[in-house]
Amino acid sequence: MAEKVLIVGSGPAGLTAAIYAARAGLEPVVIEGFERGGQLMLTTDVENYPGFPDGVLGPELMEQLRKQAERFGTRIIAADVDEVDFSAHPFRAWAGDDEYEAETVIISTGASARWLGIPGEERLRGHGVSACATCDGFFFRDRELAVVGGGDSAMEEALFLTRFASKVTIIHRRDEFRASEIMVRRALAHDKIDVVWDSVVEEVLGDDEVTGVRIRNVKTGEVSVLAVDGMFVAIGHDPNTAVFRDQIDLDAKGYIVLHGASRTSVPGVFAGGDVADSVYRQAITAAGMGCQAALDAQHWLEEREA
Amino acid sequence: MRTRDRVALMGNNTVVATDATLPDMISGTTPVLVDFWAEWCAPCRLMEGPLDEIAGANPGKLIVAKLNVDENQQAAMAHEVMSIPTMIVFADGVEKKRLIGARSKHQLEADLAGFV
Numbered sequence: 001m002a003e004k005v006l007i008v009g010s011g012p013a014g015l016t017a018a019i020y021a022a023r024a025g026l027e028p029v030v031i032e033g034f035e036r037g038g039q040l041m042l043t044t045d046v047e048n049y050p051g052f053p054d055g056v057l058g059p060e061l062m063e064q065l066r067k068q069a070e071r072f073g074t075r076i077i078a079a080d081v082d083e084v085d086f087s088a089h090p091f092r093a094w095a096g097d098d099e100y101e102a103e104t105v106i107i108s109t110g111a112s113a114r115w116l117g118i119p120g121e122e123r124l125r126g127h128g129v130s131a132c133a134t135c136d137g138f139f140f141r142d143r144e145l146a147v148v149g150g151g152d153s154a155m156e157e158a159l160f161l162t163r164f165a166s167k168v169t170i171i172h173r174r175d176e177f178r179a180s181e182i183m184v185r186r187a188l189a190h191d192k193i194d195v196v197w198d199s200v201v202e203e204v205l206g207d208d209e210v211t212g213v214r215i216r217n218v219k220t221g222e223v224s225v226l227a228v229d230g231m232f233v234a235i236g237h238d239p240n241t242a243v244f245r246d247q248i249d250l251d252a253k254g255y256i257v258l259h260g261a262s263r264t265s266v267p268g269v270f271a272g273g274d275v276a277d278s279v280y281r282q283a284i285t286a287a288g289m290g291c292q293a294a295l296d297a298q299h300w301l302e303e304r305e306a
Numbered sequence: 307m308r309t310r311d312r313v314a315l316m317g318n319n320t321v322v323a324t325d326a327t328l329p330d331m332i333s334g335t336t337p338v339l340v341d342f343w344a345e346w347c348a349p350c351r352l353m354e355g356p357l358d359e360i361a362g363a364n365p366g367k368l369i370v371a372k373l374n375v376d377e378n379q380q381a382a383m384a385h386e387v388m389s390i391p392t393m394i395v396f397a398d399g400v401e402k403k404r405l406i407g408a409r410s411k412h413q414l415e416a417d418l419a420g421f422v
Contacts, residue, residue, distance in 0.1 A: 034352060034410040041348035059348055078355050080410040096412050126389035126406030135347045138375070139388045209388070230388070 002090035003029045005297050006102035008081050009240075011038025012283045013273025013290035014108035015065040015074075020294035021106075022072035026301070028294075029102075030069070031095050034080040037062035038110045039237070039274070040283055042132050044160055049283050061283070081109075086247040086266045103304075104297040107244060107256060107264070107271040108290055111237035111281070116148065120204030121233075128210025128230040133157040137164045140230050146171055146213055148201055149234035155183035157234045162192040169194045169226060171201055173218060196226070204231055239275045253278060262293035270297050319361035323371040325380040331371060332396035337421050338369040342385075342392045344376050349408035350391045356411035357393075364422045368395075395421055 005021045007014045010032035021028035040046065040058035047055040070076065079095035090101040113131035115121055121129055130136040133147075137160060145165045147158040150172040158168045170187065175197045177184045187193050196215060203214040205225065212227040239255045249257040249265035256264055256276040264271050272289030274281050323331055323340055332338050341357055343350035361370035375382040375390060385394060385401070395403040395418070405417050415422060 034408065035349075036352055037348065080412070082410075082412065096410075126392060127386070128388055130389055132349065132389075135349055136389045138344065138346075139382075209386070 002101035002103050003027070004103050004301060005029070005106060005294070006031070006091070006093060006100055006104070007106045007108060008084075008093065009033050009038070009108035009110055009273070009275070010036055010066070010076065011040065011062070011108060011110045011273055011286060012065060013110070013275075013286040013293070014038075014106070015062070015069045016287040016290035017106045017108060017272060017294040017297075018069035018074040018076075018290075019065070019072060020291050021297065022069060022074045024294070024298045026298060028069075028074050029100065030074055030076045031079050031081050031093070031100070032076055033109060035110070035112065035240075036078070037066070039112075042134055043156065044134060046283060065287075081243055084243055084247055086269055089268065091269065103268065104300060105269045106262075106290070106293045106297055107248075107269065107275055108273045108286075108293070109240040109243075109275045110286075111239045111274040113233065114236045114238050116201060116233055116235065118201060118203055120206070121231075124204050124206055124210050127208060128206065129204055129233070130230065131233045133160045133232050136230075136232075137161045140164050142166045143229035144227065145169070146201070146226060146228045146231045147234060148172075148231065149236070150174060150177040150179060151234065151236065152179045152183050153236075154234035155179045155187045157232050158187055158193055159183075159190065161232065162190055165192065167192055167194065169196055169228065171196045171199050171213070171215060171226075173200050174198065201231070237274065237281070239278075241275060251278075260296075262289065262296045268297075268300060270300075319358050319365075320370045320372050323373040323378075323381070325378040328371075328373065328378075328381045329399075331369075333399040335398060336366070336369055337395050337397040337402065338371055339393055339395045339418070339421070340385075341370065341372045342375050342382055342387045342390050342394070343372060344374060344390060346376075347390050352408045353391050353393075353414075356409075356414050359411060360414065360418070360422060368418070368421050 004026040005028040007030040043058035045055045083094040085092045144167045205212040256271040262270040270293040272293040273286035393405040
């Protein structure tokens with residue numbers, strides 16, 4: 001029997017969609033995906049989610065959302081969707097050996113960290129190159145590190161890494177950060193944090209482990225080597241839409257194109273969160289979009305039955 | 307939901323490795339996959355289910371051991387683990403394969419071809 005609502009992804013968008021769909025009696029099924037809980041699982045303090053005046057840990061927030069979704073009867077399945085077919089109704093999705101049928105699908109697969117794509121980066125991943133400070137910072141006690149990026153994630157990673165590293169150098173391609181003012185102020189005030197402005201990393205150096213990064217100043221053209229034991233990349237994210245590529249409309253950057261609040265190019269398939277949002281990309285906006293997707297799915301089902 | 311082919315047994319099919327037990331544990335002829343992990347590592351927690359299932363589906367063929375890097379820093383350093391999860395397959399005391407980063411069960415099975 002087909003599920004009424006199948007939700008793909010379990011970040012703030014997917015779980016908020018689940019809360020609303022479950023409370024509407026639609027018995028949603030969430031296929032949580034292999035990056036369970038989404039990007040917030042890799043963060044520490046979340047200070048801008050409304051309702052938590054003292055901040056909340058990312059993983060803890062996701063645990064609460066999960067409990068809230070389950071409380072109203074959401075079924076959460078530990079699997080990763082690797083194929084979908086939206087060409088016929090009910091829609092079909094596959095996760096490993098299991099096949100699902102669904103009247104409506106809500107896509108909330110989020111986005112994943114982007115890499116620089118420079119020589120040495122892939123070869124040295126896990127040997128000093130990382131995109132997850134909370135995972136790997138531990139291995140760099142009293143070492144020197146570079147963080148590449150200029151947004152909130154880069155500031156957060158740099159600040160987190162100061163717990164372990166003796167020195168953290170933020171390398172940014174512009175002459176100012178695009179991070180929020182409070183994060184910039186904290187990073188610049190930290191005595192373990194240095195900034196190299198107007199510069200890009202051209203190569204990660206090291207045979208078996210990172211020994212440094214080669215940097216080019218984009219204004220002067222000057223090339224230099226910064227000796228570091230690790231490089232953490234925080235330059236943004238790409239939407240997780242590879243599975244849906246031939247099924248629904250995506251924009252040039254791979255984000256799902258929405259018509260109205262949450263409708264995709266396929267009637268009955270909805271989307272919300274970072275997978276369809278290249279602009280705001282916040283936990284709270286993702287949650288809001290997940291809510292819209294659930295309400296739109298509910299409305300769509302009611303219209304079909306009427 | 308229809309299940310096409312579910313062979314894995316859910317449960318506790320993995321063993322625990324420590325600084326003290328690791329050298330002996332990986333010296334045998336049966337391949338041992340050692341999962342270097344920590345409580346605070348979210349991607350590591352993602353691997354719990356897949357690793358347990360793979361261990362349950364391959365008795366006698368592949369031993370899956372979990373090594374907490376917080377409590378066993380010596381082993382993590384000896385094997386140059388700088389990112390977790392790192393999963394290393396050993397046989398006869400020698401490293402045969404190293405997988406860095408979390409992945410789905412399907413991907414993990416594909417990466418472990420020859421051992422499972």
